Amino acid sequence: MEEQELCERCKRGENYARKALYEQYAGRMLGICLRYTGDRETAQDLMHDGFLKIYASFDKFTWRGEGSLRAWMDKVMVNMALQFLRKNDVMAQAMALEEAPEAVDDSTVSDIETIPQSVLMQFIQELPDGYRTVFNLYTFEDKSHREIAQLLGINEKSSSSQLFRAKGVLAKRVKEWLMING
Structure with missing residues (x-):
């Protein structure tokens, strides 16, 4: 079923179309939720809640061409994940400064x-x-530190710091993986 037809049928509340929508996009939506939560069970709960919100909000969706449905659904899932993270105050649970790496070790892109x-x-x-949330928003959602700060209720310096530390942790993990598997 084409994306536009799927939209129209979902707007009319057709269960077959809703099922097709779920089957077509569940993997991608779960991936988005998992990127933010880091926990499969929580991600699955958020994804299911997200689909319920999508089904209930189809009257607000406007078809803007191929890919617009997926983009809208991505945004709904990201917002569900952010709402969950804000509710659970994840930014207050960030790693202590002394646990964070001081500098990012530049691994080459080819590595x-x-x-x-x-x-x-x-x-x-x-x-x-906290690191994962800022990293996802900056890297995958292309948000600025100002936008991230507004979304998460933190200041821009905190967003920048969280991203720097996330990159440091990831660089360390990449280096370790390359030493073992490279």
Whole structure:
């Protein structure tokens, strides 16, 4: 079923279309929720809640061409994850400063490209909540530190610091993985 037809049928509340939408996008939506929560069970709960919100909000969606449905659904899932993280005050649970690496060790891009994507995503999921949230918003959602600060109720310097530390932890993990598997 084409994206536009799927939209129209979901707007009309057709269960077959809702099922098709779920089957087509559940993997991607779970991936988004997992990137933010780092916990499969929580991510699955958020994804299911997100789909309920999507089904209930179809009247607010406007078709803007191929890919617009997916982009809208991505945004709904990111917002669900951020709402969950704000409610659970993850930014207050950030790693203590002394546990964070001081500097980012620059691994070359070619080294990083040898690591399977699933391994890199696992490293991201294992980041402390605050680091992971800022890293995801900055890297995957293309948000500025100002936008991240507004979304999470923190200041811009905190966002920048969290991103720096996230990159440091990831660089260390990449280096360790390369030493073992490279």
